[in-house]
Amino acid sequence: AQSVSQHNHHVILSEAASLExxxxxxxxxxxxxxxxxxxxxxxxxxLLKYFSGDPLVKGIKGFEAEFIxxxxxxxxxxxxxxxxxxxxxFCAVANTGNQFYFGTGTSLTVIP
Amino acid sequence: xxxxxxxxxxxxxxxGTSVKIECRSLDFQATTMFWYRQFPKQSLMLxxxxxxxxxxxxxxxxEKDKFLINHASLTxxxxxxxxxxxxDSSFYICSAPGLAGALGGxxxxxxxxxxTVT
Numbered sequence: 001a002q003s004v005s006q007h008n009h010h011v012i013l014s015e016a017a018s019l020e021x022x023x024x025x026x027x028x029x030x031x032x033x034x035x036x037x038x039x040x041x042x043x044x045x046x047l048l049k050y051f052s053g054d055p056l057v058k059g060i061k062g063f064e065a066e067f068i069x070x071x072x073x074x075x076x077x078x079x080x081x082x083x084x085x086x087x088x089x090f091c092a093v094a095n096t097g098n099q100f101y102f103g104t105g106t107s108l109t110v111i112p
Numbered sequence: 113x114x115x116x117x118x119x120x121x122x123x124x125x126x127x128g129t130s131v132k133i134e135c136r137s138l139d140f141q142a143t144t145m146f147w148y149r150q151f152p153k154q155s156l157m158l159x160x161x162x163x164x165x166x167x168x169x170x171x172x173x174x175e176k177d178k179f180l181i182n183h184a185s186l187t188x189x190x191x192x193x194x195x196x197x198x199x200d201s202s203f204y205i206c207s208a209p210g211l212a213g214a215l216g217g218x219x220x221x222x223x224x225x226x227x228t229v230t
Contacts (some may be wrong), residue, residue, distance in 0.1 A: 043205070043222060098146070102158075
C-alpha cells in the first residue's frame with residue numbers, strides 16, 4: 001500500500017526565510033507526485049506536480065520541488081517565504097488508478 | 113480551471129439520522145470521483161472511489177454500508193452518511209480528475225462539507 005510521510009508537522013518562519021518541506025513516499029509502481037496547499041478556510045489548491053521529465057518542477061507562487069527517485073522524495077522549496085504563504089501544505093501521491101494518498105500535512109506559519 | 117462544488121457546505125444533524133452530501137463537477141464530466149474525510153489538523157484520508165454506472169470501491173476499513181456512494185450522472189456523486197454518530201463528524205471532501213482519461217493526473221477538489229453530528 002502507498003504511504004506518504006511529511007517530516008515537518010509545524011514550521012514557523014520569518015518572512016524572507018527559505019523553506020524546505022520534506023516528503024517521502026513508498027510505492028512500488030508508477031506514481032505522480034503533487035504538492036497541494038490549503039489556506040485557512042479554503043479548499044485544496046494545486047501548487048505543483050511531477051509526472052515525468054525534469055525532476056525539478058516549478059509551481060505557482062515561487063514554489064518548486066525536486067523529485068529524487070532514489071530517495072523516494074519530493075521535497076518542496078521556496079527561497080523566500082511571505083506572510084501570505086501561511087497555510088497547510090500536503091504532499092500527495094497518485095497511482096495509475098487516480099487514487100490520491102496524502103501525507104499528514106505541514107502547517108506553515110510565516111511571521112511578518 | 114475546472115470547478116468542483118459540494119453541497120451543503122455545513123450540516124448539523126442528530127445522531128441516528130442520515131445525511132446526504134453532493135459533489136458536482138461544474139464544467140466537465142467525471143466518470144470517476146473520489147471521497148475523502150479530513151479530521152481536524154490531520155490529512156485527507158481517501159474513503160472511496162465513486163464510479164459512474166457501477167459500484168463504488170472502498171478503501172480498507174471504510175464501511176460501505178455506512179457511507180453510501182451513488183454516482184448518478186457524469187457530473188454528480190453523492191455520499192450518504194447513514195445512521196450518523198458523533199464520531200462521523202468530520203470534513204468530507206470530494207475530488208474529480210481534471211482530464212478525462214488521464215491516469216494519475218491532477219485532481220480538482222471541492223470546497224468540502226463540514227458534518228457535525230450531535
